[in-house]
Amino acid sequence: MPQNTFNNIVDKLGPRLLRFAAKQIGSIDIAKDLVQETFIVYLDKQVDIIPGKEKSFLFKVISYKILDHFKLKKHNVDYTTIHLYSTDDHREYEHKELINLALLRLKPVAKQLITLRDLEGYNYQEVADIMDISIGKVKVYLFRARKALKEEIIKIDMSYERSN
DSSP, X not given: OOHHHHHHHHHHHHHHHHHHHHHHHXXXXXXXXXXXXXXXXXXXXGGGSOTTXXXXXXXXXXXXXXXXXXXXXXXXXXXXXXXXOOOSOHHHHHHHHHHHHHHHHSOHHHHHHHIIIIISOOOHHHHHXXXXXXXXXXXXXXXXXXXXXXXXXXXXHHHHHHHO
């Protein structure tokens, strides 16, 4: 593969992979490492990748890298180190904080589905391709993931109200 083609893919998809991984893990440094590992796999397997399917391949690889990270690290979240979006509107900031905390409490697959579909804006077919599942399963799992997210938000909100 010509170097400029690889650079174009890195420039185009690298930031999206980084956002996706950082949202899943809660650490930009670990996310950067996983993105780098993903591109190494891409370079090793580029001959086998169907032209036009690079995005699906890369998201599938990083998804497995994220799952491996959780399996190996028995990921415990330190909520005080989570970096959130900055905003002038305090209410919006609290809303995003609540969603981020709830997302981090979800199972990896649920977190991945919500991140891909709701936060990154992929359509059902793209999510199905990335996760290597049927569109029907994407819809069912996404419904369950959103329900679990809602339940986590309620739990966090209730525990916050009790402490005040």
